[in-house]
Amino acid sequence: AGKHLQLTFNERDGAQVLRSYTPTETSVPGRFDLLFKVYPNGKMGAYLDAMRVGDRALVRGPTGRVSYSPGRFKVGEQVVACSHILMLAGGTGITPMAQIVKQVLRHAGSDRTRLTLIFASSSPGDVLLYHELAGFAEKHPAQFKLVFVVSRPTTEWAAKTV
Numbered sequence: 001a002g003k004h005l006q007l008t009f010n011e012r013d014g015a016q017v018l019r020s021y022t023p024t025e026t027s028v029p030g031r032f033d034l035l036f037k038v039y040p041n042g043k044m045g046a047y048l049d050a051m052r053v054g055d056r057a058l059v060r061g062p063t064g065r066v067s068y069s070p071g072r073f074k075v076g077e078q079v080v081a082c083s084h085i086l087m088l089a090g091g092t093g094i095t096p097m098a099q100i101v102k103q104v105l106r107h108a109g110s111d112r113t114r115l116t117l118i119f120a121s122s123s124p125g126d127v128l129l130y131h132e133l134a135g136f137a138e139k140h141p142a143q144f145k146l147v148f149v150v151s152r153p154t155t156e157w158a159a160k161t162v
Contacts, residue, residue, distance in 0.1 A: 001103040002066030002073070002096070005032065008058040009047050019044040022095040023062075024129070025102070035095050035128060068103055070111035084114040094119055094128050101133065105140050116145045123152045 003026075008018045025033035038045040051057070067074045072081050085104075087097040097117055104113050121127045127148055137146040150157060 001068040001099045003062035003064040003099075004096075005034075005059055005061035006063065007044065007048075008060070009044070011043070017043045017047070022099055024095050024098055026062075026099075027102075027106075035092060035098075037092050037128075068100060070104075070107060071113055082113060084116070087115070087117045088120075089117065090120045091126070092128065094133075098129055098133065101136055101144065105136055105144060108140055108143060112143070114143055114145075116147075118147045118149065120149045120151070122150065124150055124154055124157045126150070 004020045004022045006018060006020050008016060010016055021034050021036060023032040024035045025031075034048070036045050036048055038049045048057070065076050071083065072079055074080075085100065087100065089097045097119075101115055101117065104111050104115055117133070119127070119133070127150065130148070133146055137144050
C-alpha cells in the first residue's frame with residue numbers, strides 16, 4: 001500500500017501525457033489492475049479506455065514514499081504506529097484507500113488495525129468499487145466500518161453504512 005504508477009503516452013503531435021495512478025490490485029506478480037474514470041476532455045482516461053489487447057503504454061514504478069506494514073505506516077524514514085485508520089475519499093481517490101483496506105484485511109488474522117472509510121460520490125452510479133468494499137465490510141465487520149455518502153441521492157438511496 002502507498003505506491004503508485006506513472007503512465008505515459010505520446011499524442012499524435014508528439015506532446016507527452018503523464019498521469020499517476022494507484023493500482024487497485026498488485027498481489028499477482030507481473031500484473032496490476034487500475035481504476036480510472038473517463039472524463040469528457042480527459043486525455044489519459046480516453047487513451048486507456050480506447051486500448052485493446054496488445055496496445056502499449058509506458059509504465060514506471062511503483063513509486064511513493066509511503067508504505068504500510070501491520071500497525072504502522074512508514075513515510076520516508078519516519079514510522080508512525082496506528083491502531084485505527086480513518087480514511088476519507090471521493091471519486092477515484094478511493095484507489096489508495098482500497099489499497100490500504102486490502103492490505104490490512106488480507107492479513108486480518110495478524111493485523112488487528114481497525115479501519116473506517118467514509119466514501120463520498122456525486123450519485124449512487126458514481127460509487128466506485130461498491131461491491132468489493134461492501135464485501136470486505138460484511139466479511140470483517142469488527143475491523144472494517146464503511147460509510148457511503150452521495151450528494152445527489154436517488155429515492156432508494158440513503159447514506160449507507162456497511
